[in-house]
Amino acid sequence: MRHFLDFEKPIAELEGQIEELRRTTDAGGIDVAEEVGRLQDKAEKLLAASYAKLTPWQKAQVARHPDRPKCLSYVAGLIEEFTPLAGDRAFADDAAIIGGLGRFRGHSVMVLGTEKGTDTESRVKHNFGMARPEGYRKAQRLMTLASRFNIPILSFVDTAGAFPGIEAEARGQAEAIARSIESCLDAPVPFVATVIGEGGSGGAIALAAADRILMLEHSIYSVISPEGGASILWRDAAQAPQAAEAFRLTAEDLVRLNLVDSVVAEPLGGAHRAPEQTVQKVGDAIWEALQPLLALDGATLRARRQEKFLEMTRSGSL
Structure with a gap:
């Protein structure tokens, strides 16, 4: 069963009518193809109109x-x-x-990513994509391994942030994240990171300080979640839509601020409506970003990557 977001309710109603008409056809042999076609056309136009003017908060919901x-x-x-x-x-x-x-397309790669899970059991197993210190230390170990054997690194970022529990802090969460960022910046191999959903705080940048940073069209990337920012700034998590607007967390905003390199377009209605198509589009975008990097030596890659992030601080983007 498809899950609809709050702003998609009119679309949900139309798609519900279409499904009901199809069931009527199956049960009684009544030809309603013309009406189904009319409703489908209306639903597609409404979907296109809705996704053409998403607010930052709505994009956060899609992400x-x-x-x-x-x-x-x-x-x-x-x-x-x-x-x-x-x-x-x-x-x-x-x-x-x-x-x-x-x-990946004939090349050996080291793959890193945050995994949220797809159902209750897997979400609990993966801790909803919120890593503990040992997760970031695993990432450091694998980046070091990739560097040793001259293997490019691909990362897929989708996390609300690092796990904020007391036990994580006791085991050195901040230090683990900082060391992971350092490992990203020091790796003398091509590194392409893709924000596929949420890019939350240091928990995201720990896997995304890369040569090329891609973002899916309806993904978000910010220093804190809209709810967390609203709780701090206004003492009210209900102000999350206002915080999302202020944070400039959308892919379009971040490309404009030179914090990410390019945006990967999503299918109409978001990646969740055509997952396989989205995966292949991301693969094409990663390959396009990776190819020029394969020709560069390790010293050049590391110097350029470090300069890239230093320039963000000089320009006021960070």
Whole structure:
């Protein structure tokens, strides 16, 4: 059953009418093809109109859609011979961060990503995509491994942020995130990061300080969630729509601010309506971004990447 967001209610009503008419046809042999076609055309036009003028808060809702393709969807659709690698070799394995070796369009790659899960059981297993320190230390280990064997890194970011629990803080959450960012910046190999849903706070940038940063059209990337920002600024989480507007968290805003490099267009109605098509479009965008990087040596890649992020601070983007 398709999940509809609040602003999609008129679309849901039309699609409900279409489904009811189809059931009528199946049950009684009545030909309602003309009416179904008319309603489908109306629904598509309404869908296009709705998604052409999404507010930042509505984009945040789309970025969190439960049916949106997750990290493992991209791994399954784009990475051949994927071999998961687990553990930080110090404390434990963190299922919120996926990592492993595979092949992308003929090239060996190291894959990293935050996985939210697709149902209750998998969401609990992956801690809703909120990594603990051992997750970021696993990412550091795998980035070091990629650097040692000269393997490009691909990351897929989809997290509300790092896990904020007391036990995570006790095990050095802030230090683990900082070291992961340092590992991103130091890696002497091509690195392409893609924000596929939510890019929340340091928990996202820990896997996204890359040579090229891509964002799906309806994904978001911000220093804090709209609800968290509203709770701090206005002492009221209900002000989240206003916070989303102020944070400039949409892909279009971030490209304009030179904080990300390019936007990957989503199918009409969002990635959740055509997951397989979205995965392939992201694969094409990653390949386009990765190819020029493969010709550069490690010292050049590292110097350019570090300069890229220093320039953000000089220009006032950060």
